[in-house]
């Protein structure tokens with residue numbers, strides 16, 4: 073199903089997006105050497121409940137996961153890249169952390185992910201990988217607007233990732249957003265321009281480029297959720313929810329607080 077939001081719903085989506093972004097930035101600022109992934113989950117839960125929002129993750133039970141997720145935020149560290157289930161693990165200086173969060177507020181969902189390195193001396197390779205996903209995300213957003221096709225966005229994203237030297241996995245990618253987290257249309261992280269669904273004002277899309285340093289192959293953890301690189305290499309992930317507007321696209325998941 074593809075939902076087109078009313079102006080009232082779009083205004084709510086902006087509130088949801090701001091909340092998601094602020095929670096992510098707060099989690100980033102609190103993530104230092106020694107921080108446990110369970111702490112991040114607890115902090116996220118507290119902020120979600122405080123805002124009167126509803127987690128999209130706790131009861132989530134899709135075909136690609138095992139049973140309800142049971143946590144409030146995805147914490148993917150180093151070789152973990154997507155759906156990282158919080159576990160009893162303390163962060164270390166230099167760890168590459170990806171946090172992914174989706175909540176519903178006023179009946180409208182927003183979904184965003186950020187990647188960062190713990191501490192003050194990140195490996196250049198980690199910074200380059202994070203930057204590549206951020207640049208790909210910006211390229212996808214720049215390609216979005218009324219009349220653009222999903223393939224235009226996929227192509228723009230994929231070109232940046234490929235030019236940066238990363239293999240692209242097309243199993244998991246972006247998606248429509250609305251009253252629920254994962255909707256049509258799927259937005260692959262590679263594609264051909266001029267193909268696919270034509271964007272209209274009121275459509276919400278989550279764009280989410282992610283890469284692994286030297287492979288496109290994923291393996292699933294024993295927890296049934298966490299997806300890791302098959303080679304054990306590092307990974308990165310960046311995601312924004314955007315709204316298609318009459319003039320182009322607006323990013324809904326920009327933070328108002330500093331990370």
Ligand code: MG
Nearest residue numbers: 172173183184
């Ligand atoms: Mg997400």
Ligand code: MG
Nearest residue numbers: 183278280311
């Ligand atoms: Mg998403």
